[in-house]
Amino acid sequence: MPVPGAGPKALVKRKIDGRALCQLLLKHCPSSEGKPTAVLEKVNTMGGANNAVQTQGSLMRSLGAIESVLECLGYPLQYVAPQSWKRSFNLLGREKTDSLDAARRLYPAAAGDLSRQKDHNRAEAVLLAHWGRGELA
Incomplete structure (x- = not known):
């Protein structure tokens, strides 16, 4: 943002x-x-x-x-409620680093923009967009 x-x-x-x-x-x-x-x-x-x-x-x-x-x-x-999209990535109740790992696995080219622990919000935005692409397409 x-x-x-x-x-x-x-x-x-x-x-x-x-x-x-x-x-x-x-x-x-x-x-x-x-x-x-x-x-x-x-x-x-x-x-x-x-x-x-x-x-x-x-x-x-x-x-x-x-x-x-x-x-x-x-x-x-x-x-979309966070519980809905996070459930599809098995992230409910998980650590912030798990969101980073999931986003890096899905988009290896974005790993440089998701390298720090404080990038977890960015990783969740990537995962939310990925969820939307699959669910709303």
């Missing part, structure tokens, strides 16, 4: 750059190929000691920004 820095005193340190996301999507999904269905993970806020209000707000803000860009581009949206 394209995210510029928001500055050291900002409550939300990073936010999605909608214009850059739009350009990225248009680059990789040219209009000549039709409108691809975008698969988004169905996220919800959760209570609990490990779920800060700022984190929850940031997550929902990011979802809204992504939805807005996709809707402006006219891409159909499909939401």
